Amino acid sequence: MEFTRKKKKNSAFDIAVTVISLVLVAAVLYPLILVVSSSISDPVAAASGEVLLLPKGFTLEGYKRVFQDEHIMMGYANSLFYTIVGTLINLLVTIPAGYVMTKTEVPGTKFIMKLFLFTMYFSGGMVPAFLLMNSLGLYNTRWVLLILGAFSVYNCIICRSFFLGLPKELEEAAYIDGSSYIKTFMTIILPLSKALLGVMVLYFAVAHWNSYFNAMIYTYDANIQPLQLFLRRILILEKTSAEMMEAGGDEYAAQQQQVAALIKYAVIVVSSLPLMIIYPFLQKFFEKGVMIGSVKG
């Protein structure tokens, strides 16, 4: 590849692919910039769609309201809890299973793998799952959001492919030295699997932080609901809580509506910021992770 690029620099082809790439980048960036700009713009401009790219005016009123709102802050705390504890459970359940799936000499692993794979294509469906959760007494508890998805077959396969790529000799040497299977896994295999751990943490944490449907089905108590459900109320159902509105003192209806628009943009930024900041640092890992996953399980 390299030598051709040197030979004909700036060919029409090069210009074309560069322009297309830049257009794609701009198309992806535009809505993101627009949200950030709108969130700090003058409420009147934000609510009438006058912000086209850069902020018009400047105010942090939207952010102030968001951080003053009890419900959003509670949802934020709940989501943090579900993401951290849920991801830990995910790792403890999924990674050891992926490791054992590489041990074809262990009786039953092939059958269990088939048992796992079958669930990727067939499921009981929403309602039987709902009835099961009810009968287990998990409905409207924090547990339901931690347990659901605790094990992911898809991620288990990624783990399996990763472990298959590690040299076998290391384990065999450890076994000869008398190390037990679990000890070998913990002291020899896991320290070599930092890239895999990075990918798994990212996949699981993103899934926890962003999920709303399970919480919508299985919880009704606002005290245990994650941020995404509060976001749904504000962004989709367009119900801004009364207290957010009152926080600004007595305003006219029109002004209230303008502030509501500002709050929407601010809440989008506040809720999406953690992942937006973290993912570029993990890019190397997840690019590798997708590659591991593409090796057929």
Next chain:
Amino acid sequence: MKKEDVRLKYAPKQSLLARMWKYRQFYLLLIPALVYVLVFNYGPMYGIQIAFKNYKGALGILDSPWVGFNHFKDFFSGYYFWTLLKNTLILSVYNLAVGFPIPIIVALILNEVGPKLKKTAQTILYAPHFISTVVLCGMIVSMFSKESGVVNTILEALGMERVYFMGEPGTFRHLYVWSGVWQQMGWNAIIYIAALSSVDPSLHEAASIDGATRMQRIIHINIPTIMPTIIITLIMAVGNIASVGYEKAYLLQTSLNVEVSEIISTYVYKRGIVDASYSFSTAVGLFNNLINITMLCIANAISRKVSETSLF
């Protein structure tokens, strides 16, 4: 065969129980996952029987009376059946037809630009993947709002009428599919970008010495290299055709676009969880699941014949 030979052949092989005992620590590592799958994946499968029963909470799954295929008959002969099936298939086929090839094209293009631009573009194109479905739909609602959306501001500036996008049945599918492209084209391109990195550079050298243009080299070298990846991804996508992202469809649904935005899975949620028609919606869900499996098997069989690449 002499007796000793037989013993020699079989003696080293331990009995099944002995081997299982030897590997007991591996089973220990596997137990959490196995219990999870049995309870939370296979447990609900036991509940599928209520699709053929009249489920009553007081009687439980096992003791509720059998009704055979009544719920399926009700669904197939019901007013909504053809609309639901049509909406589901149009949305998923449209989604697949647009959402599947675009990441491949993105990967092929990024593979041709300089390393700096490639790296920056990749980082930026991944960003929307990390936005939640709720936030994505919230952004759509805001940007396409009739009074306050930037899209309508631009339309008006161009001398066109303001459009009430969220209330227009005609725009739902486009919003759904193209917002998906915006969100996932970068992320879904990763797998192809990775596959492209395995292209043998000597092929390109040889081809360009023979006078092949870069376009020709993409078509005759790059695309064939990533073809197995494309096919596997396609089979998986086709197998999920009936489970097109209902979480998003549900969020973008309004009372005005419901005639096109109601798909089988949103209908299952509303009838099953919201209206508590448990048996009926289990039957509908099972029907949806069977479409998926059928599509997957068909796609897999076709691919095995045509390209010798298959999932199973």
